[in-house]
Each structure stands twice: as C-alpha cells, then as structure tokens.
Amino acid sequence: MTMVEHSFSLSELNRRVRNAIRDQLPETYWMRAETSDVRRNQNGHCYLEFIEKDAATQSIVAKARGVIWSNHFQLLSAYFETETGQPFTSGLNVLVRVSVEFHELYGYSLTVVDIDPSFTVGEIARNRQLVLRRLEEEGVLTLNRELALTELANRIAVISSPTAAGYEDFRDQLSKNPAGFVFYTKLFPAVMQGDRSESSIIAALESVYQYSHLFDAVAIIRGGGATSDLSCFDSYAVATNVAQFPLPVVSGIGHERDVTVLDHVAHTRAKTPTAVAEFFISHITQTASELADFQGRIIAESEAVMLAEQSALLALSKEVVHQSALLLQREIAGVERTAATLTHALQQLLQQQLHYVESKQQYIRMVSPEHILQRGYTLTTRNGRIVTSLQDLSVDDTIETRFSDGISTSVVTGLRRPDPPAAE
Amino acid sequence: MTKVVKQQINKANDMEKMTYTEAKNELEQIVGTIESGQLDIDTLTSKVKRASALIAYCREKLTKTDKELRKILEDIS
Numbered sequence: 195m196t197m198v199e200h201s202f203s204l205s206e207l208n209r210r211v212r213n214a215i216r217d218q219l220p221e222t223y224w225m226r227a228e229t230s231d232v233r234r235n236q237n238g239h240c241y242l243e244f245i246e247k248d249a250a251t252q253s254i255v256a257k258a259r260g261v262i263w264s265n266h267f268q269l270l271s272a273y274f275e276t277e278t279g280q281p282f283t284s285g286l287n288v289l290v291r292v293s294v295e296f297h298e299l300y301g302y303s304l305t306v307v308d309i310d311p312s313f314t315v316g317e318i319a320r321n322r323q324l325v326l327r328r329l330e331e332e333g334v335l336t337l338n339r340e341l342a343l344t345e346l347a348n349r350i351a352v353i354s355s356p357t358a359a360g361y362e363d364f365r366d367q368l369s370k371n372p373a374g375f376v377f378y379t380k381l382f383p384a385v386m387q388g389d390r391s392e393s394s395i396i397a398a399l400e401s402v403y404q405y406s407h408l409f410d411a412v413a414i415i416r417g418g419g420a421t422s423d424l425s426c427f428d429s430y431a432v433a434t435n436v437a438q439f440p441l442p443v444v445s446g447i448g449h450e451r452d453v454t455v456l457d458h459v460a461h462t463r464a465k466t467p468t469a470v471a472e473f474f475i476s477h478i479t480q481t482a483s484e485l486a487d488f489q490g491r492i493i494a495e496s497e498a499v500m501l502a503e504q505s506a507l508l509a510l511s512k513e514v515v516h517q518s519a520l521l522l523q524r525e526i527a528g529v530e531r532t533a534a535t536l537t538h539a540l541q542q543l544l545q546q547q548l549h550y551v552e553s554k555q556q557y558i559r560m561v562s563p564e565h566i567l568q569r570g571y572t573l574t575t576r577n578g579r580i581v582t583s584l585q586d587l588s589v590d591d592t593i594e595t596r597f598s599d600g601i602s603t604s605v606v607t608g609l610r611r612p613d614p615p616a617a618e
Numbered sequence: 619m620t621k622v623v624k625q626q627i628n629k630a631n632d633m634e635k636m637t638y639t640e641a642k643n644e645l646e647q648i649v650g651t652i653e654s655g656q657l658d659i660d661t662l663t664s665k666v667k668r669a670s671a672l673i674a675y676c677r678e679k680l681t682k683t684d685k686e687l688r689k690i691l692e693d694i695s
Contacts, residue, residue, distance in 0.1 A: 346638035346679055349687070376683045380691045405694055408687075478680060485642070485676050488649050492669050495652045496662060503659050 208298035215302075219294040222307055227258075232284045238264035240271070242284070244304060252392065252429055259303040260292070270309050277311035287317035318428075325430045325455045334437040338461045343442045345481045347410040347474060349378045351402040351441070353395060355386045360417025360448055360467035367471030375478045380409070386416040386447075391426040399435050411474070412441050414456065415467035417448035427454035436460060446470035567598035584609055633671065638679050645672045 202210070227244035234240050239261060246256040262270060271282045291308035329335040350368075354361040361381065368377045382401050385394040395414070402412055414436070426432055427447055433455045436443045442461035446469055447454065457463040464470040559565055563573060573596040574581045581587060591606045633641065648669045651657065657665060 344639060345642060346676075348680075349691075374681050376681055378684075378687060378691055380694060408691065408694075481638075482677075482680055485645075485673060485680075488645050488669070489673050491649050492652060492666060495649075495655075496666050499655075499657070499659065499662055 205298050208296070208301075212296040212298060215294055215296045222291050222293045224289060224310070225292050225304070226287065226289050226313070227256075229260075229282070229286045229288055230284045232282065234267070238267060240264075240267045240282075244290075252431075259301070260290075260306060261303055262306040266307060270306065274309055274311045274314070278315050282309075286314050287321070289313035322428055322455055322458075325428060325433060326458060328430060329433055329437060329455075329459065332434070334434055335459060337437050338439055338443050338459055341440075341442045341461055343461065343477060344410050345484070347442075347477055347481075348376060349408060349410045350380075350474060351405070351409045351412045352379050352381050353384050353398040353402070353412060353414045354381060354416060354467070356381055356383045358386065358415070358417060358467075360415050360446070363417065364413065364415050364446070364467035364471045367468045368474065371471075371475045373475075373479060373482065375475065375482070377474065380405075387426075392429050392432055395426060395432050396435050399439060402441070403439070406440055409441055411461070412439065412443045413446065413467075413470050413474075414443060414460070415446040415448075415470055417446070417467045427456040429455070432456060433459045444470050444473060564598060567596065572597055584611060633675050636675070638676055641672050641676050641679075645669055645676070648672070 225244070227246055230243040230245050232240065232242040242260045242262075244256075244258045244260045245254050247253060248255050274282045289310040290304075290306045292304040292306050295303050295305055297303070326335065352361065352364065354364070365379060368379065371377075382398040384398040385391045399412070402409065427445075436445075436456060437459040443459075444462045444464060445454075445456050445460040446464040446467045447456065448466050453463065462473055464473050567573065574593055575596065576586065576591055576593045579586075581593065587593070587606055587609060589606050589609060593604055593606060595602045595604060636644075648665050652662065652665055652669075
C-alpha cells in the first residue's frame, strides 16, 4: 500500500503548501492587478478579487482572492479616494503591496498592506485614452453622438440584465411620468458583468439592430449589481459597436464617479437607469412643449388676426353709419329745401288763385241779375218765363216786372214795335 | 364625390400614415405661414383647422398607447 504511505490528507498537503509559500515568498511585494468583486463585511474587512486581463483579448488570465484588514482598509481607502477622486471599488487597476498567504481551509489569498493610487489614476486613464484614440483614428468616436434623437423618442430597446433592479427602476420611472406620455420598452437581455458581459452586450446590440426600424433609441442600463466590474464598458469592442449603432444609445450603467468609454461614445450619458428614464421623459416633455408652443403661437396669431379683422370691421361699420348719417342729413336738408320751395310756390299759387277767384267774384257780382237790377234794369216774366221779345207778348197778357227790391204785376195794354226801316 | 371632398379624405388618411416628425414639420410650416401675417381670414381659418388636427394627432402619439405596436414588440423573441 505504497500509495497510502505516500499520500497526504488534504490538510497535511495544504499545510505543506502554506509552509512552502511562507518560506519561498516571505516578504511583501508590489503587485499590479485589477480589482473585482470588492466588498466589505460587517467587521470592516474588505474582501475582493484581483484579476489580470490579457491586454488584447481582455480575457482573464490570472485571478487571486485578496483581503484588506479593517485597520489597513480605513487608512488605505481614505488615502486612495483622496488621491484618485474615487472610492476603492471593483474594476480598477491597482498597484498594491501584498503579502502572500495560504490557509488550509480558505486557500490562496493576498493581504494588502499598502497601495499606490497614482498608478490607478494612470492606468484607467491610459486604458480609456488608448481605446478612445483608437476609436477616433477609426473615425467612429462621435458617430453615435452625432445622431439626432427623434422628437417622439418613445420606443426604447433596453439592453440590461432582466433581473437587475436598475431595469425595474427604469421601467417604473418611465411608466409613472406625470404627464402620462406613453413609452414602449423591449428588453434585450444581456449579462452586464463578468467575462461574458462584453460579448453578451454586443449580441444584444445585434438583436436590436434586426429590429431597429421599430425603435427610436437604445438604453444600456445596469445598476443594483453586487460588483462593479466596469471593464466591459471601457472595452473597445463594445464601444465601437455602440459608436456605429444606427440608433442613439443612452448609457446608464450606474457608475457615478467617472466616465467610461461607453459613456464617451454613447449619444447621451446618464448616471443611473432612473436618470436614463428621466432623460427620455425630459426629451418627450420638450417635444410636447414644442407642440404646446406651436398651439400657443397659432392661437395668439389667430386672435391677433381676428382682433384686427374685428376692429377693421368695426371701423368699417362706423364709417357706414357715419356716411349714412351724412347722406341722410344731406337728404333731409334737400327735402327741407324742397319743402320750403314747395311751400313758397304753393303759397304763391294760392295767392294767385285767390286773386283770380276774387276778380271772378267781382265780375260775377258785376254781371249778376241783382247788380243789374240795382242799376235800373228790370226783368220781365210771363207765367214764370223770362220775356225777351215782344213776340212773346200779346195785349191783355199779365206780366211780372222784377226790380231789385220787388216785383210788380201789370197788364199789357198795347204793343208797339219800332217802325221798320222803309224798304218799299 | 367632388374633387375637394376626395382631397380632404385623402388628407385625413395621409395623417394616419404620417410620422410624428412629418406632422410636426407640417405644423411648423403652418405656424410660419400664419405668423407671416400674409393670410386672409378664410385661408387662416382653414390653416388653423389643419393645424388643430395635426396638434391633436401629435398629442395622441405622445400619450395614447398604440396597442398594435405594443403587440409587435411583445412578439419579438
């Protein structure tokens, strides 16, 4: 049973590994690595993962657990934050001084005793600058930013983890917008952290591209996750896809402190998923207010025109009344003049008539039988008939002679005719 | 059916097919024309009518759910 004699229990073997490490790596070492899955426990100790990625492929080539004990962490994290302007979290390239540990139960880990923040500042910036410069050289850096977000941007393709709290926040925020604008969201699920995130986000973008005619914009959102592995948002592959995407991309990856490459190339950068929702609400509010502005201008202009028309009409009607009154006055004056003339003429006519009648009366008086009788003429009648000729009379006829003041009755006693002119 | 009535019906149908931006552009043009102050009152009335219809159409697009679109998006897998 040589195998048994040459075998170790796991703990025995692990103890040997521990001793070997302690003997071979007794000092502390400055190490460059990327932080991942940084978290603090209740005692204030910080646990994390150190990883190293291949510069070209971004795939993880080395990984180790790390710990910063509470007393160190309080000092180091404050120092780190002061120097870099950001908290000590995941996704950072760091230069740390570590002691190498191996524990039989917990395995291999690195205990951090010191940190050089200036390295991190340089590393993140350098990496982003490299990617941004490459995008610029390829002429794609600003392509997405140059797209115009359509006025009615309410059909939004969402790239997110379906279980992320940020996705729910995003949907809630959109649906409870106070003006009641309607939004259409469609989730294109993607892994938003870890090694698969880069390819997963790109695959989601490709799915959206298939249906791009149905959407106005893309939202890449993330939030509420445990870790802050942001490397995929600084990745060239994701950035170049986003930059060249035909629809405006809005980023909201819950990364408060600095601007990732994705944020740079995206049409619009928002800090959180909620802020992305706010952006879309604000954009459509703008659109609606433009509409209200048009309406206001149309109403104002119409009112002005109507008012002008009304006052023109009023002026016109006043003019009509005025001119009518003038005309009427002129007519009345004319009629009055005519009436006066007529009255005068009538009076004259009447006067003339009066004269005429008076002269006629005079004449009639002159020629009336009474007048004639008064002048001494008499009127002879026989049996009520006027006698105008001797031939109507015979001797013994009774005749009546009319005077102006009475009648006498007489008997004809003789008839005498003037001697006829001697003809024989 | 008169030509005018036909045109009006065509216009109404046109609006249904209009995108928001098309409707808004026409609206903007009408506002410009109205504000130029060159319109007589009869033309103004017809322009205002058209503008009101466009505003209503745009507003509906902003606030009324298009069930058909919602269904299409749900069906994407």
